[in-house]
Each structure stands twice: as structure tokens, then as C-alpha cells.
Amino acid sequence: MSDIDFTTARQRAELVHDEAALTAAIARVGREIDAHLGDETAVFLPVMQGGLVFAGQLATRIKAGLEFDYVHATRYRGGTLGGGLVWLRQPALLLGGRTVLLVDDILDEGTTLKGIRDFCLEQGAQRVLIAVLCEKRHGRTVPGLAADFVGVEVPDRYVFGFGMDYHEQGRNLPGIYAL
């Protein structure tokens, strides 16, 4: 994709999920997580930075016990093409024997969440659940990686808004836009 500026990208992009749709999807995901966790307390682990907006809204929709931590790992580094996963912050909590809930904005090729999930398992997590605001179903996801909870599907195009950036801008848009 050519590197147009953010204002142009925003003008050209198509709104694919508006705020009302995302709010409803997040509430549903919260209910699904509650049904799954029951009375278990999970480690709530947003993936910075993209997971921030979804995680903040999702957390208030979960009634089950949560202990907060976060990780920061990136492989797009402000661009639109993924590279190798770079860790900027690992969890501070000890994960041994815990149920971990990874929370991220998007499952695209799955490399990011696979790397983080595998790290949590190496740290001794008993199980790792994955919640994503949106998923691209394109058949290019790394084998063996699937989300347990998905808010909405998005088209196989570059998307931004609601935590996701276009060259580090647009994360605060209240909807999801596709180029």
C-alpha cells in the first residue's frame, strides 16, 4: 500500500464497524468470557499499544475476577507490513499455574499473539485465552493459533481506529475503518 498521509487515509477509508456495533460486540465478548471463567480469577493481559482501547472497555464488561498486568510487543512498528516480534515489556506478574487472558485489537497473521501466548506458556501459565476486538479471516494465520473470543470480523484490508493505528495515528477513532 502506498504511504498516503493520515488525513487522506481517513478520507478514503470505509467505516466498517461503528461505535455502537463495537460497544455491543464488546459487551457480548465480556459475557462470553464470564461464562468461560466462572469464579476463576484470570490475569488480564492487554497487548500494548493496540489493545489499550479494547482492553479498557472490555474490562468493565467482565464480572469475573481479574488481576491486571500488560505486555508490550510489536512487529509493525508504525508501518503497515509486519516483521519479527520485538518485546518492549514482559509481564511483571508470575504466570505459573495461572489462567491468562490476552487482550489485543486484532488477529491478523497471528504472529504477535502466537509469540506472546507461547511466552506465557513457557512461563508456566496453566492456560492462555485470547480475546481480540477484530479478526481478519484470510487463511494466512499462523497454524495453531486461534482466538477464543472475537468481537467482529474485518475485511482483508488494512484497518485502523479503536486502538489500531495508521502510521501511529487514528487509534482514538471510535470506529474501525478499512483502506
Ligand SMILES: O=P(O)(O)OC[C@H]1O[C@H](OP(=O)(O)OP(=O)(O)O)[C@H](O)[C@@H]1O
Ligand atoms: O496478527 P499479526 O499479524 O501479528 O498482527 C497483529 C498485531 O499487530 C498490531 O500490533 P503492532 O505491531 O502494529 O503494534 P501496536 O500494537 O503498537 O500497533 C496489533 O496491535 C496486533 O498486536
Ligand code: HPA
Ligand atoms: O490491518 C491492520 N491494522 C492495524 N494493525 C494491524 N496489525 C496487523 N494488521 C493490522
